[in-house]
Amino acid sequence: MDVDTVAAPGSVPALAAAFRNPAVAVASGNVTIRNAARNPLTALQSLEYLQSIALGRGFLDHLGSVGCCSGAFSMFRRAPFLAAGGLNVGPGEDLEITLRLREAGHRTRFIGSAMAATLAPTTLPRLIRQRLRWDRDALAIRLFAYRQILPFRRGESLGSTLERLDFLLFDLAATLVFPFYLLHVALRFGEAFTPLMAGVLLLLSGIATANLLLVHLALRRLPTLPELAVIPAFALYQGIVLRFLRFFAFSDELLFAGSHRDAFVPPRIRRALYGRDGT
Template structure:
């Protein structure tokens, strides 16, 4: 075996640049540029100025909106976390969205203790979008900060996330999401690495380009006037991406602030992770190419080149890459037989090097993260991400494309599926 590998390496090193291109075209087209984006942008492009965060009450009132379904246990910790902020929100509005536990009673208690300012409870579940919209309906602030019940926040998270809104052109700011339960299982450790690379580093890169695509539903700040102008959140899954795309269509600037940190629990089992990703990817395809497809249409009034590039980038590096991979592998095996294994292995080895480099930059670019512990897991992550997760993604795209599966998602109530746009 060692001999075979040595032989293969000899063969590879003997290849000309042109024949290497021919061999590794998939990696060169779909992988390298993606890394370069992150590398170069973060290292070389200066971060756009963020107005200095004020330690006192920032300009404008801040309303925090929390909509949760049966979050009796999580809500108090979440609210206390908000009360601990260096910039204490001016108002906290909590909506119990058709909870079946004792969350409404809990809200009454929090209200009496003065920890929250408004509590609303409905008996029928309406989904996170409708819940958040209802909270926004009563918000008196100039800025609304949308958070998830099960997240926890750094002391300066709110102060930092609202800082960019001092720029009148900015309409929304995404906070940084890190994994809280990274030690729970191998799967969560891989996700911790993934979040660092794709969210913390990836969105920083996008921020440099003015291409932030999604203000996370777990932690984001919005100018209330802009939020209201697009009608708040729309029905259905992926509402955070949906809202961001809608805001982009109006021409507002979207920012990502890496030191506005929020921690969340990610799925601990493979099954749960796959289920979550199926939902995300299906929603992404649905929203980008069905609902907001106009952004790609040069004849539409909403068409703008920067938006089109943004959409094409996603199409190329996510959708197309996932779709082409099986054909590339098939092609390799028909062309080179068992030698294809060596090609894939060497490609994987190369990707690992790139992943390591990216990871280090991500760790460097993310404040307050203990990345050392994650380093031993990088090889595993590299394979898991490029092979397994890409397959999951492909399956999800196919499912959405062919079966419109997002319409049968259990994440939103059935009544909403039937009618949403």
């Protein structure tokens, strides 16, 4: 668990119940935002976590495709964890250990009923630093450490194939194409670009609202007033702001290995991993 994460009563036993299946090596809980009412930015992150974790990972769990068990709230089976070598000292250690255990043939689970709440960044600069770190680390681990660029790999499970394709198509490819696609649409439609984009964002807001209502129904949780207030801006936040942040992070990692310079990793660890100059 992260130091700023608090588990709900009964959540640790709920997470431990996943290990009744001997094939399971790691199980991740459902993480929400506990300072959602702080300001509109934290409320947006609360909606994002509900959609991407509660709904997204819940769907991936049914496919056997949970690719990252969050370091904020996860549980490991001791024997395979130690046999795999434990946590990596480098960045993105929760994603890396999850992929390493999957590569070793173990199952990963998401347990939606195991609830925990964490603190979200309260300012835009802090959010930007967090997301750049997450996205650079994800790309470095998946592409360079685990060579996940190929669409199919011999011997892997269907769940692992679907999990990789989800990243390659909907995260990597879609993100790198996105700014150029926007430019193409702007040039193609001219003055109609602004109302067109407004219509698209309105449609995406409707889809996001329906998804969030499904999540709240599944969790038997009523949306808070701060969450309701920012729903109209959610599509802009997720579809534009976060997408451009991810584009910058991916570009920085591909061109300049930006994760090697991330100050989140202590200097002595960076020197040990990448050499004296961080490369």
